[in-house]
Amino acid sequence: MPVKRSSEIRRIHLIGVSGAGMLPLSICLKQAGVNVSGEDNRMTSEAKEALERYQIPILSASDIKNSEVLVVYSSVIGDSHPSRVESSRRGWKQIQRGLCLADVVKGKRLIAVAGSHGKTSTTGILIDLFESIGEEPSYAMGGRFASKRDPGRWTQSEWMIVELDESDGTIEEFSPEISIILNADHDHHSKYATETEYLDIFRRLGLRTTGHVVLNEVLRGSVDEQLAQDLVVYAKVENSERVATNQLGDFSRNNQQMALAAMEVAGLKKPDVAKVRFTPIKRRQSCLYFSPTLNVIEDYAHHPVEIAAIREGLASVFSRKTIAVFQPHRYSRTLSLKGELAAELSRFDYVHLLEVYEASEDPIEGGSGRDLYDACKNRFEHCEFHSDEGALLRALESKIVESNLLNVVFLGAGKTDILARQFVQNLFAKDLRWGVLYSEISSVLDYGSKIRSQEPLSNKTTLRLGGTAELYFEPASGPELATALRVCHESGIPVYPLGRGSNLIVPDSGVSGLVIRLSHNHWRRFEILSEGEIRVGAGMRIKELCGIACREGLEGFEFLEGIPGSVGGALRMNAGAMGGWMFDVVKSVRFVNLDGTLVEANVKELSVGYRHCRELERAIALDAILVASAVGQKEVELRKAIDVYQSKRKESQPREPSAGCIFKNPEGASAGQLIDELGLKGSAIGGAEISPVHGNFIVNRGGATSEDVIELVRLVIRVAKSRRSIDLEPEALLYGSEWKDALS
Numbered sequence: 248m249p250v251k252r253s254s255e256i257r258r259i260h261l262i263g264v265s266g267a268g269m270l271p272l273s274i275c276l277k278q279a280g281v282n283v284s285g286e287d288n289r290m291t292s293e294a295k296e297a298l299e300r301y302q303i304p305i306l307s308a309s310d311i312k313n314s315e316v317l318v319v320y321s322s323v324i325g326d327s328h329p330s331r332v333e334s335s336r337r338g339w340k341q342i343q344r345g346l347c348l349a350d351v352v353k354g355k356r357l358i359a360v361a362g363s364h365g366k367t368s369t370t371g372i373l374i375d376l377f378e379s380i381g382e383e384p385s386y387a388m389g390g391r392f393a394s395k396r397d398p399g400r401w402t403q404s405e406w407m408i409v410e411l412d413e414s415d416g417t418i419e420e421f422s423p424e425i426s427i428i429l430n431a432d433h434d435h436h437s438k439y440a441t442e443t444e445y446l447d448i449f450r451r452l453g454l455r456t457t458g459h460v461v462l463n464e465v466l467r468g469s470v471d472e473q474l475a476q477d478l479v480v481y482a483k484v485e486n487s488e489r490v491a492t493n494q495l496g497d498f499s500r501n502n503q504q505m506a507l508a509a510m511e512v513a514g515l516k517k518p519d520v521a522k523v524r525f526t527p528i529k530r531r532q533s534c535l536y537f538s539p540t541l542n543v544i545e546d547y548a549h550h551p552v553e554i555a556a557i558r559e560g561l562a563s564v565f566s567r568k569t570i571a572v573f574q575p576h577r578y579s580r581t582l583s584l585k586g587e588l589a590a591e592l593s594r595f596d597y598v599h600l601l602e603v604y605e606a607s608e609d610p611i612e613g614g615s616g617r618d619l620y621d622a623c624k625n626r627f628e629h630c631e632f633h634s635d636e637g638a639l640l641r642a643l644e645s646k647i648v649e650s651n652l653l654n655v656v657f658l659g660a661g662k663t664d665i666l667a668r669q670f671v672q673n674l675f676a677k678d679l680r681w682g683v684l685y686s687e688i689s690s691v692l693d694y695g696s697k698i699r700s701q702e703p704l705s706n707k708t709t710l711r712l713g714g715t716a717e718l719y720f721e722p723a724s725g726p727e728l729a730t731a732l733r734v735c736h737e738s739g740i741p742v743y744p745l746g747r748g749s750n751l752i753v754p755d756s757g758v759s760g761l762v763i764r765l766s767h768n769h770w771r772r773f774e775i776l777s778e779g780e781i782r783v784g785a786g787m788r789i790k791e792l793c794g795i796a797c798r799e800g801l802e803g804f805e806f807l808e809g810i811p812g813s814v815g816g817a818l819r820m821n822a823g824a825m826g827g828w829m830f831d832v833v834k835s836v837r838f839v840n841l842d843g844t845l846v847e848a849n850v851k852e853l854s855v856g857y858r859h860c861r862e863l864e865r866a867i868a869l870d871a872i873l874v875a876s877a878v879g880q881k882e883v884e885l886r887k888a889i890d891v892y893q894s895k896r897k898e899s900q901p902r903e904p905s906a907g908c909i910f911k912n913p914e915g916a917s918a919g920q921l922i923d924e925l926g927l928k929g930s931a932i933g934g935a936e937i938s939p940v941h942g943n944f945i946v947n948r949g950g951a952t953s954e955d956v957i958e959l960v961r962l963v964i965r966v967a968k969s970r971r972s973i974d975l976e977p978e979a980l981l982y983g984s985e986w987k988d989a990l991s
Contacts, residue, residue, distance in 0.1 A: 257313040258667045259347070260339075261285040262330050263321035264296030264305075264376035268344050268412060270893075271387040271399025272319070275351060277301045278401035284311065286330060290940045297397060308333040315339075319347045323607040345417020348387060348409065352421070355385060355407035356629075358509055359421055361452055362429030364553045369429060369502040371528050372408045376510055377406070379518045384408050388549075391869040393527035393690065393820040401934030406513075413448050414438060425513060427505050428462050428470055432552045437608070446470060446640045448902040459512040461505055495532055495560025524724065528692070532557060534689040535671045538681070539700040539718070541570040541647055542567075543674070543689075545667040546658040549576035549908055551587040554658060558594060567652035572639065572666065574659035575603045575619055582614030589622040597646065597665060598623065598630045599639055604661025612649050626852040631768055640670055648675075681718060684734045684761075688720075691730050695723035695767055704753045704762070707745060709811060710945075711904040713753020713953050713982070716743075716762035722765040725839075725869065732867070735761050742841050743983055746816030747788060750907045751980040763867065765815060772870070775799065779875040780834065785815030785868040796875065797885045803832055803876030803898065809895070811907055815868040821860050825892050830855045834872040858911055858978055901938040903946035908942055911978040917977060918944035925966050932958045954975040957981070957989050964990065 251634045261273050264285025274297065277283045284304040285292065298305055306331035308318065318341040320335045325331075334341055360370045367390035377384050384406035387399045409901060411418045416437045431449050439445040449470045453460045461480045462471055469478050482504040503525075510518065527533065536543035542565065546557045554573075561569055573592060575581040581588070588904060592598045600623065602616035620632040633639040647653055657667035675682040688698070702719035705712050708985055722728040741760035745751075770786025773795050781801065783792055789810045796804040809816055809824030817829040835849040846866070854861035910918040921930060922942030930937045934951030937959060938944040945956050967973045977986050 257315045258282045258284060258311065258447055259317045259319060260308060260311060260334075261319045261321075261323045261332075261344075262308070262328060263287055263344075264298065264303075265289065265291045266321040266323070267389045267391070267398075268296050268348075268387070268410075269319075269321050270297060271389075271397070272344060272348055272351070272399050273298065273303055273400040274301060274399035275385065275387055279351075280466070295389065308337075308339075312509070312577065317342070319344055322412075324609065343415060343417055345412060345415060346420055349417065349420035351387075352407050352409055356405050356513075357423040358384075358406065358408045358425045358427065358513065359411050359423035359452070359456075360408070360427045360429070361411040361418065361449060362427075363411065363432040363434050364550060364556070365429045365498065365502045366410045367528055367547075368499065368531050369427060369506050370408055372503055372525050373408050373506040373509060373533075375523055375525055376506055377408070377515075379523045380516045382406065382508045382515065390531065391529040393529050393533065396526060396562045411452070413445075416448075418448055418452060421452070422457060423452075424456070424458040424975075425509050426452055426456040426460045427509050428453065428460065428466060429502065429505055430463060430552070431466060431470055432550060434550055434580065436583040437577070459509075461508045461512065463501060463505065471703070475845070476981075480508050480512055495557070495564060498556035498560065524726075532560065534692045534694075535667055536674060536685050537689040537692055537696070537698060538678075538685040539698050540653070541674070542654045543657075543667060543671055544654060545664050547660055548658045549574075549580070549628055549680060550661045551584055551591040553913075554588070554591045556596075557656060557658065558591070560694075561654050561656065565652075567654055567655055568650060569596040569656060570597045570599070570643070570646055570653040572599045572601070572643070572655070572657045572663060574601040574661040574663050574937045575616055576660040577606050578603055578608050578611040578614035580609050580614075581616070581619055585613070585619055585622045588619060589626050590697045592623055592630070593627040596629065598627075599661070600630065600632045600643060601636075601659070601661070602634060603640070604659060606660070636656075636666060636669075639666065640673065643670060643675065648716045659721055663752070680738075680740070683738065684718075684731060684740075687730050687734045688722075688727055691724070691726035693723040693727065693769075695769075696727055697721040697766075701757075704745070704758065707764070708748030708751060708753055708906070709904060710748075710752060710906040710951075711947050711948075712755075712951050712954070712956070714755050714757025716758045717760055719762045719764070721764050721766045723769050727847075728763065728765075728867070728869075729760065729839055729843045729845065732761065732839060732841055736842040741983075744815070744819070745982075746785075746819075747812035749812040749816065750820060750822075750978070751982045752906055752953050752956055754984050760983065765867070765869075770815075776872065779878045780872055781875070782870055782872050783814050784870045785813060785818065787814050788812070789814060789817055791890060797882055797889060797961075800880045800882060800885070801875035801878055802880045802885060804873070805885060805892060807832075808889045808892045814871065818871060819863040820858055823858075825895065830860070832873045832875075834874050834913065836860075836863070837867055838863060838868045841867070847871075873986075901940040901944050901946050902950060903938070905938065905944045906956075906979045907948045909945050909977060909979050910963070910975045913973050917943075919929045921967060921971065921973065921975075922963060925963075925970060927963055927966060930959065932962075933960055937963070961990060 262268050286307050313855050316339045318339050321344050360366050370388040384404045385401045385410040389410040395564045428449050433442040433445045439926035453474045459478050464481050530547040533545050548557050600620050623630045645932035657663040699719045701715045743762050745762050745764040753759040770784045771782040772780040789807050793808045806825040810822045822829050833850050837847045839845050912918050919942040928942045929939045933955035934948050934954035936948050938946045964975050967975045
């Protein structure tokens with residue numbers, strides 16, 4: 248690190264050290280062995296904790312005893328700052344943050360992320376991609392991860408990833424090996440008066456790049472002028488792979504593809520994108536509250552293009568109204584983009600405006616929050632201006648009472664994040680049962696998830712009857728599932744896994760607690776591991792598994808064709824058909840206990856028996872490694888075997904809606920045959936009937952209730968006991984309840 252080798256420097260002191268760009272720089276310097284200190288008039292608790300963890304002293308320039316100090320200041324720190332005045336008096340050299348960072352990266356293979364929007368998110372994605380292939384690059388990003396991960400790091404890796412800031416002009420000091428230029432929408436108007444001036448900084452960055460320049464297709468013909476075309480890579484978004492992320496829409500997909508393109512031109516191993524999950528970043532489409540009726544999101548968006556991206560992203564996922572709370576950033580930007588901001592804000596269903604976050608700028612006539620409000624009112628009526636933050640929160644609370652389904656999105660680079668959290672805290676007090684869950688899930692959310700209250704379950708079961716779930720959740724990722732389970736465990740809220748809805752009866756009264764269903768594509772993955780071994784997601788339908796195994800020439804799974812439902816349900820019940828059992832083909836299972844703890848166990852470590860796996864009785868299976876009995880078989884031969892099983896099933900099982908076999912086979916006998924011998928086939932109560940085709944099936948002839956089915960179960964148990972002295976036990980689950988209570 249060049250700054251460390253400057254023998255005349257005894258210490259580097261950072262003014263404004265808790266800033267988005269300054270904190271990562273301080274961490275990089277400290278990890279590289281530099282004597283570092285820092286100060287900030289607006290020190291955040293998060294920055295203070297990080298500085299103390301790295302033993303970076305927090306003090307002012309006047310507290311420093313050294314005589315040789317390099318002072319580094321953020322762009323918002325003016326000449327009149329007391330520590331800058333003191334540094335000048337003592338003759339210390341003072342430089343901007345960007346100049347120091349440019350010196351730090353010398354000697355590294357630099358990947359620079361530049362552009363008007365999306366830099367922080369793309370930097371975070373790139374870091375995750377590097378780590379997914381075992382690389383640990385140095386990095387400095389301009390935001391904060393939502394996790395405990397630091398925003399900066401210095402390692403011995405030859406690679407360094409840096410987010411470049413064009414706002415103060417220090418971008419000109421960098422000559423990367425690889426430059427990612429995401430976009431170039433005119434911004435920072437006080438520094439770059441015209442669009443041409445603004446575009447030129449990115450053109451010059453491209454010319455200084457020693458290796459490849461990665462561009463979006465939309466920049467073709469503008470930023471790529473004068474660049475050697477064999478060194479320019481245009482990332483394509485259409486039909487692209489998607490990194491698992493909490494971010495929305497094409498804007499995010501563009502960031503992902505630019506990062507992947509940079510990995511490729513760097514000559515690095517291609518990441519397995521399906522296994523990479525992007526670490527959420529604070530204030531970047533961050534969900535703070537995710538409930539059936541209300542979502543609260545915050546985003547750093549302060550440029551019209553960024554505002555459009557978050558609005559369009561939300562619209563692509565949620566069919567509900569969206570209220571925007573917006574704080575403009577800088578008077579100069581508000582003045583220059585007032586018309587564009589008003590036009591974009593008009594597309595929300597309602598807008599609440601705040602005064603400008605000045606970011607060290609002096610007020611400019613025509614560039615205030617009131618001026619933006621006037622521009623908005625000239626375009627649309629659904630807008631309010633608030634100088635009082637309490638009044639804003641009260642107005643929002645009245646809006647959510649008026650509407651059933653809402654997104655509330657807090658936008659801007661100022662204090663909207665603080666207001667968003669105050670708003671969420673107020674929501675907690677109104678929902679003591681579920682409020683914590685809505686907040687905790689949101690912190691790990693993938694927007695592909697679904698959550699609904701009083702969700703009908705009859706259409707999610709093969710028997711087609713029953714009541715509603717108090718709360719119903721379809722998580723799209725492992726962290727969401729684990730979080731929901733942990734919170735419910737800590738809160739004493741019961742959790743009920745739901746697969747394809749076979750082998751269970753939902754009571755008419757419904758289910759009190761949380762019903763979790765692994766319906767998202769994330770849980771349906773299929774992966775060939777080695778010769779004859781496959782990993783299968785618990786959400787995959789058994790029928791789908793059979794079809795894939797058949798196409799891949801994997802023998803040994805054909806009998807599964809007779810089992811309804813999903814892989815997870817078949818594992819939990821050790822389901823069987825045609826003389827075979829699910830665990831006959833299982834090598835290991837990965838599952839999460841209902842307290843949120845993750846377990847992976849091989850089949851020898853599991854207690855498996857007739858129609859049960861003990862470890863999965865209070866757990867949710869995530870996936871399993873299955874083993875074929877033979878490989879390389881002809882699909883046509885495997886298909887013939889499956890067709891035989893299908894024919895047998897069709898001949899022996901009813902076609903009407905049912906829950907599958909209702910009773911366990913008594914020892915040495917068949918429950919279905921026993922019921923037939925007792926003359927109970929065809930017995931009916933209400934809309935439920937003991938199937939004339941198979942005595943161990945109760946079918947829904949139309950309009951059946953769960954009480955009809957339960958009454959038939961009571962009848963069969965009573966007759967079997969009185970006539971044969973046989974105690975029949977239900978195999979199908981009484982979902983959310985206990986059979987002993989229903990049969991007593």
